[in-house]
Amino acid sequence: MALLEVLDVSKEFPGVRALDGVSFTLRPGEVHALVGENGAGKSTLIKVLTGVHQPDGGELRYRDEPARFATPMDAQRAGISTIYQEVNLIPLMSVAHNLFLGREPRTRLGLLDEARMHREAGEILRRYGVTTDVRRQLGTLALGAQQMVALARAVMIDAKVVIMDEPTSSLEPREVETLFGVIRDLHAQGIGIVYVSHRLDELYRICDTVTILRDGRVVHTGELAALERIRLVSLMLGRDMSAVRREGFTGFAGEHATAADAAPVLEVTGLSSRRRLHDISFAVRPGEVVGLGGLLGAGRSETIKAIGGAYPVDSGRVAVGGRELKRPTTVRAVRAGIATQPEDRKAEGIVAGLSVRENIALAVLPRLSRFGLVSDRRIDEIVRTYMDRLQIKASGPDQRVGDLSGGNQQKVLLARLLATRPRILLLDEPTRGIDVGAKAEVQSLVDELAGEGLGVVLVSSDAEELIEGADRVVVLRDGAVVGELRGDDVTTEALLQTIAAAAEGETPDDH
Template sequence: MSSSEDMSEEPTAQVVLEASGIRKSFAGVHALRGVDFRLRAGEVHALVGENGAGKSTLIKVLTGVYQPDDGELRYLGEPVSFARPAAAQDAGISTVYQEVNLVPSMSVAHNLYLGREPRSRFGLVDFRGMRRDAGNLLEDLGIDVDPRRQLGSLGLGVQQMVAVARAVSTDARVVIMDEPTSSLEPREVETLFQLVRRLHERDVAVVYVSHRMEELFRICDAVTVLRDGRLVHSGPMYEMTRLELVATMLGRPLNEVRREGTTAFGGDHETGSTALLRATGLSRRGVLGAVDLSVKPGEVLGLGGLLGSGRSETVKGLVGLQSLDAGVIEVDGRTVRRGSAASAIRAGVVLVPEDRKAEGIIPHLSVRENIVLAALPRLSRAGIVSRARQDKVVATFMERLRIKASSPEQKVNELSGGNQQKVMLARWLAMSPKVLLLDEPTRGIDVGAKAEVQSLVDDLAEQGLGIVLVSSDLEELVEGADRIVVLKDGSSVAVLTGSDVSVDGVMSAIAEGGTDE
């Protein structure tokens, strides 16, 4: 990767990919409004903006998923028009999407070479050779996984690394990475950064989309900022501070962002003395050892720990989506039947899952249908669902959560990631829950949408909900939680309160694995 000094020494590096005056609209909504973008060889270029700013649309135009309504693309100096993603990939533009877009039922090796499998002289797939080549590639990239393993049996973080390895293996001139670290633990993030360095050394250009400021300022040479489908800034990364970048993304004065940045999300909520939700001895062989936790009304309880520590499995166990071998779950002092999602929902416990694409939204249904899905029985009389009551609920939550859509009838898969996340929140808030379980609620959404979700969580806690917050972002976890239960190897190893609710406190608890309560 180029440092700021490197960039000043190499101002004439070849422009490998250029977009000029790109426009794109959907159902009357302008996603891109005359956007320009220029990417140079060997450059790591950050593409940032709030959800709905046009980042994903621009990426899809660059890679042939969408055709622009107006404007021009040039690749290696020549005008191009990619009719489909395969054409862009064949030309040397490879994409790693935020949500892993591979085949979970196939092996790691087959996913790496899907569509370009090595063949024997008889034209048959050379599976042995494919596994050998896959093993060599993974070893070279520092990814420790058996190429024979079924991809779907691996964690999201490992699947993401396989997706990155596939992109790197295509000898691309351009690699586009859309939130590549959203599912990775720190060790895997370092492996990814090593891959980016290798791409830089080979003069491969990287478009890097991330909402993690530390990553952007650590590895990116240049930055392009989009807002409301328009280009608002493009230039060297070293010319901007973090606050300036956030202010540019939000379109707010710098002093206003600085003032807002001093107020931590979460804080000390007024909490009752009686646990609203209490879980003791949650266990499942090979997954959870012994997890204990409790949540009071108006409290935000954080679940900390590395990927694989059992955070997601714990919240899924609480809501009946993960079977448990043992343990007791109580809501308002009443026992909830283990392994029963219906029992959990009746008790008022709901979950917004980590993987919104696979476990949350129904992509081809409308925003309205996705929001009212869980609440339909409550909106019906004598078995007839009232459309008027649906519309009232949908209008209330679209306004409350500031969901950006052309109308309630717009397909939810046409929305930005942040707005899809808000639709999932709206679905479960429409059930008037007592306990809200949030698994990576701000994963892959921009600064503005993240702030809105965090503010909403704060408001819900003030209204008396008990909230369990899972986040891989330790700063977000610390700022958002009143207490933190730290998990390690499937067991709760510490409960942090007061001044111990800190990044250092969480890391120390993970490292030491002891208990302090």
């Protein structure tokens, strides 16, 4: 018996047919992978399942009955729970209040029973590997811990279906193992799981079946174990295997032409902050990609933000082209030629309610303004140039960015950064949460930009991507530099050994 069925569902937006006759079946206790490139229709299908969008055609059936969810709350009440890639809880509220929001325990007098709520919240979260004071504001936790709180909340509502959208993108390996343990428990309880991820190792490890979408249509559905990985990728991309291999979907194109004796375009010296950073120092030359390696919480994102003027610094020096950036702020950093792509593109990058044109133009308006007036023709030229160069898939420059796929949103953000004509590009998880095809395009673009002489600082939680994409890797732990990999030492094994040695209080050479 099917737990959840999608029968010939279609959904259209202005100029875009997002779903075209899609059918999908989830059975009790099944872990069903939903994969496809950005723009394939995955997000739209999830939104139809959860009441965010209403289908234009076709039918939903839930627990063998016709279903129509007018709102996400309707779907949640029916037992369909969703864990999104971007944590959708309330950062200013406590961990416990987020966990029990809308179903807080009450005393016999109807008052909030805080003692019980805190006790039960602590007990629940310990099962998910989160040991923290549940009275803390959620926003003070690391992203991985926030994701585990969101997972615990989703399972708590007596869900029959749990939809997981890129659930491991913010998790450390230990947290990933905890998540997989939870999935096994849900599987044993007969709960159906829709699992969206671009990480093939994860899919083949935990998923039973797979449905592949391309351009809003189902191109394959069946047992995952029976489908070779290269065949899965080929179906997603709609290209033959040789083309997929040529595009190198697992990493960047290779080494970059960097003049070893060229003066650094970026120098970071003794960068420190009482909150997170301790004497961070490294340099980047024109045409060089320098990776920042380390586990989540190592200080990689804080370093990126500090260089870009978005994180408080107590001491240290940032210089661009030999000129010190005094009292760095985001405005001064941009004027000096530093462009920063943040880890959380939705919260800190794109403006979802604005159009593609408006998002790209935001960064260049001051440069194009003369006596307070801006040339629409010049803006249109810039927007058209970067939409073409980055191959942004949209119905046009006036389409709302919030309606684009994750990969195309990422490209819009990169287009805005490139429109400022930077000398240094700071990229924090540039391929996080985007599919294989869009990932290859972004990686190829980074290669191209480095080839044009930009200095690039790259943060990636994917060790393989970091190693393949960087000329050098500066390894961080607890906000400090613990090693640097160069030349033939830039390998995944060396990176992991450096992190492991630092965790044990040693230096990599102690072995």
